[in-house]
Amino acid sequence: MSQESTDTPSAAEADDYLSRRALRRGSAGWVLLTGLGVAYVVSGDYSGWNFGLAEGGFGGLAIAMVLMGAMYACMVFALAELSSILPTAGGGYGFARRALGPWGGFLTGTAILIEYVLAPAAIVIFIGDYVESLGLFGLESGWPLYLVCFAIFLGIHLWGVGEALRFSFVVTGIAVAALIVFALSALPEFSFGSLDDIPVDTSAAGSSSWLPFGLLGIWAAFPFGMWFFLGVEGVPLAAEETKDPAHTLPRAIRWSMGVLVVLAVVTFVAAAGARGSSAVQDAGNPLVEALQPDGEATVLSRIVNYAGLAGLVASFFSLIYAGSRQLFALSRAGYLPRFLSLTSRRKAPYLGLIVPGSIGFLLAAASGNGARMLNIAVFGATISYALMSLSHIVLRRREPELPRRYRTPGGVLTSSVALVLACAALVATFLVDVTAAFIALAVYAVAVAYFGLYSRKHLVAKAPEEEFAALAAAEAELTRD
Numbered sequence: 495m496s497q498e499s500t501d502t503p504s505a506a507e508a509d510d511y512l513s514r515r516a517l518r519r520g521s522a523g524w525v526l527l528t529g530l531g532v533a534y535v536v537s538g539d540y541s542g543w544n545f546g547l548a549e550g551g552f553g554g555l556a557i558a559m560v561l562m563g564a565m566y567a568c569m570v571f572a573l574a575e576l577s578s579i580l581p582t583a584g585g586g587y588g589f590a591r592r593a594l595g596p597w598g599g600f601l602t603g604t605a606i607l608i609e610y611v612l613a614p615a616a617i618v619i620f621i622g623d624y625v626e627s628l629g630l631f632g633l634e635s636g637w638p639l640y641l642v643c644f645a646i647f648l649g650i651h652l653w654g655v656g657e658a659l660r661f662s663f664v665v666t667g668i669a670v671a672a673l674i675v676f677a678l679s680a681l682p683e684f685s686f687g688s689l690d691d692i693p694v695d696t697s698a699a700g701s702s703s704w705l706p707f708g709l710l711g712i713w714a715a716f717p718f719g720m721w722f723f724l725g726v727e728g729v730p731l732a733a734e735e736t737k738d739p740a741h742t743l744p745r746a747i748r749w750s751m752g753v754l755v756v757l758a759v760v761t762f763v764a765a766a767g768a769r770g771s772s773a774v775q776d777a778g779n780p781l782v783e784a785l786q787p788d789g790e791a792t793v794l795s796r797i798v799n800y801a802g803l804a805g806l807v808a809s810f811f812s813l814i815y816a817g818s819r820q821l822f823a824l825s826r827a828g829y830l831p832r833f834l835s836l837t838s839r840r841k842a843p844y845l846g847l848i849v850p851g852s853i854g855f856l857l858a859a860a861s862g863n864g865a866r867m868l869n870i871a872v873f874g875a876t877i878s879y880a881l882m883s884l885s886h887i888v889l890r891r892r893e894p895e896l897p898r899r900y901r902t903p904g905g906v907l908t909s910s911v912a913l914v915l916a917c918a919a920l921v922a923t924f925l926v927d928v929t930a931a932f933i934a935l936a937v938y939a940v941a942v943a944y945f946g947l948y949s950r951k952h953l954v955a956k957a958p959e960e961e962f963a964a965l966a967a968a969e970a971e972l973t974r975d
Contacts, residue, residue: 523736523737523742524742524745524746524749525663526659526660526663527729527732527736527742527743527746527750528745528746528749528750528753529659529662529663529666529667530659530662530663530728530729530732530746530750530812530815531726531728531729531746531747531749531750531751531753531754532666532670532726532750532753532754532757533662533663533665533666533808533809533811533812534724534725534726534728534729534809534812534813534816535722535723535724535725535726535750535754535809536666536669536670536673536757536805536808536809537617537620537669537805537806537808537809537810538721538722538723538724538725538809539673539722539757539758539761539781539805540620540624540669540673540779540780540781540802540805540806541620541623541624541778541779541780541802541806541864542616542620542718542721542864542865542868543555543559543718543719543721543722543761543762543780544718544765544774544775544776544777544780545718545775545776545865545868546558546715546717546718546719546721547692547766547771547772547774547775548692548775548776549707549711549714549715549718549926550705550707550711550712550714550715551690551692551703551704551705551706551707551711551771552689552690552692552704552766552771553690553702553704553705553712554704554705554706554707554711554712554714554715555715555718555719555762556762557712557715558712558713558715558716558718558719559715559719559722559758559762560719561716561719561915561918562716562719562720562722562723562915562919563719563722563723563755563758564911564915565720565879565911565912565915565916565919566720566723566726566727566751566754566912567751567755568883568904568908568909568911568912568915569727569879569882569883569909569912569916570726570727570747570748570750570751571748571902571903571904571908571909572882572883572886572902572908572909572912573586573589573727573729573730573747573882573886574743574744574747574748574900574902575744575886575898575900575901575902576589576730576882576885576886576889577589577729577730577739577740577743577744577747578740578741578743578744578898578899578900579592579740579889579896579897579898580592580959581730581736581739581740581743585606585727585728585730585731585819585820585823586602586603586606586727586730586878586881586882586885587599587600587602587603587606587820587823587824587829587959588823588958588959589602589882589885589886589889590602590603590881590882590884590885591959591960592885592889592959593884593885593886593888593889593892594881594884594885594888596829596950596953597945597950598881598885599829599959600824600829600941600942600945600949600950601877601881601942602877602878602881602882602885603820603823603824603829604824604874604938604941604942604945605874605875605877605878605881605938606728606820606874606875606878607817607820607821607824607850607874608870608871608873608874608934608937608938609724609725609871609872609874609875609878610725610728610813610814610816610817610820610850610871611817611850611853611854611857612854612857612867612868612870612871612874613724613725613809613813613867613868613871614810614813614814614817614851614854615854615855615857615858615861615867615871616858616864616865616867616868616871617806617809617810617813617864618640618643618644618810618854618855618858619635619640619858619862619863619864619867620778620779620806620864621639621640621643621803621806621807621810622634622635622636622639622640623635623778623779623864624778624779624782624799624802624803624806625639625803627778627779627782627799628796628799628800628803635862636859636862637855637858637859640855640858640859641855641859643807643810644851644852644854644855647807647810647811647814648814648847648848648851650811651811651814651815651818651842651847652838652840652842652844652847653840653842659732659815661811662808662811662812662815665804665805665807665808665811666805666808666812668801668804669801669802669804669805669808670753670757670805671801672797672798672800672801672802672804672805673757673760673761673801673805674760675794675797675798675801676761676764676765676781676784676785676794676798676801677760677761677764679785679794679798680764680765680767680768680784680785681764681768683767683768683769683787684764684767684768685767685768686767688766688767688768688769688770688771689704689763689766689767689770689771690703690704690706690771691770691771691772692706692771692772692775693706693772694706695707695708698710698711710925713918713921713922713925714922714925714926715922716918716919716922717868717869717872717919717922717923717926720872720875720876720919721868721872722754722757722758722761722762723751723754723758724871724872724875725809725812725813725816726747726750726751726754727875727878727879727882728812728813728816729743729746729747729750730743730747731815731816731819731820731823732815732819740899740900741899744899744900761781764784765780765781765784766784768784768785768787769783769784769785769786769787778864779799779802781798781802782795782798782799782802785798814847814850814851814854817846817850818843818846818847818850819843819846821834821835821843821846821849821850822834822835822837822843822846823835823957823959825846826954826957827953827954827957827959827960828949828952828953828954828957829945829949829950829953830949832954833845834846834849865927866927866929866930869923869926869927869930869931870930870931870933870934872919872923873920873923873930873931873934873935874934874938876916876917876919876920876923877920877938879912879916879919880913880916880917880920883909883910883912883913883916884909884913886902886906886909887906887909887910887913890905890906890909891906
């Protein structure tokens with residue numbers, strides 16, 4: 495297998511190894527997976543995106559949202575094709591492993607893992623903000639609340655994937671319905687004059703009332719434009735627990751993206767227009783702020799606050815799922831310590847849930863800075879997006895005869911657009927928070943050192959993603975002969 499070493503056990507040993515690392519098959523159809531795709535992201539409509547107003551103003555964030563929406567649309571079309579070729583729990587790591595080799599697979603999988611460990615850490619902090627604003631039982635945002643959130647929702651995941659996805663679907667439905675209620679409630683207060691009320695920095699090149707921080711503000715707002723869509727690429731991670739994944743995954747990915755585009759536009763415009771961009775740019779709960787023009791709670795603001803909490807819970811819960819499946823796949827193939835992929839009697843990767851959950855809790859408790867956690871997550875995400883888009887281009891050109899039950903509209907042109915925009919978003923993370931970018935780079939460097947010095951020499955040949963890559967290598971060898 496290329497230049498890397500693999501452990502090739504006997505057939506009996508391989509069967510035993512994989513049987514102790516098996517997920518529950520056929521637990522989800524396309525409707526549940528569409529709900530999962532929306533659940534990954536819906537918290538981004540309730541909190542996080544508004545920090546982009548402080549970077550680019552309404553116009554800058556609006557342009558960033560459109561460009562990042564285009565990036566995600568192009569990327570999910572490419573992922574829909576890739577998931578029809580290789581429907582395994584490895585998701586993006588598996589695609590990159592086939593196209594870019596072991597190093598490409600590891601770099602992609604690690605970037606995805608950074609995203610899915612840090613995003614829940616950011617969201618649990620936002621959950622704390624919403625709970626505190628509700629005054630529930632006198633609770634305040636802080637580590638005790640974060641610990642309770644992780645403990646409860648890790649427990650549900652340990653119970654089983656079918657139960658977990660149904661729970662996520664119900665909570666997501668509540669959150670989406672509340673976004674519609676919010677938009678209708680904000681409509682009577684909407685004013686175009688409120689959209690561009692952030693003071694203009696006259697020293698910034700190209701500044702205006704719509705672009706108060708100039709043209710560079712558009713670029714700086716990229717990471718926050720992503721927050722409306724961040725996580726939807728995780729749908730393929732459910733491949734091994736899906737009915738007819740080669741057909742179901744592309745359908746669910748496309749429907750998820752369609753729903754998210756509508757929600758992003760409605761939420762962004764309604765929130766900024768009802769209260770003003772200036773008023774919501776720094777709020778931990780911007781939709782609630784948008785419905786409280788005098789700072790006093792109303793019946794509608796309380797409803798949206800509770801529903802916002804549901805949206806944050808849905809994303810928090812679903813991203814924990816995604817992170818566990820990415821860790822499971824990397825561990826099962828030997829890229830990370832193999833014991834992390836062991837599954838329970840209910841076919842849940844218990845260490846794959848507990849270990850990243852514990853790390854996420856510690857990061858949230860130590861920092862309390864949701865915006866920084868968000869930016870670290872975005873850094874990992876943008877690297878994975880670039881590598882997954884590149885994987886689509888490489889496989890289209892190098893292996894055009896691979897059976898594809900779904901083909902990306904526009905082919906490599908579509909994935910090339912995603913690649914360029916992902917690289918631009920990666921650079922933008924340095925414009926927003928240099929510290930967050932370098933923290934992510936440091937984590938990446940440690941992971942790369944582990945792979946280079948140890949795990950690349952101990953890959954598991956019988957893991958699905960490795961077998962798929964080995965088959966490609968064998969076919970290439972036969973062609974040369």
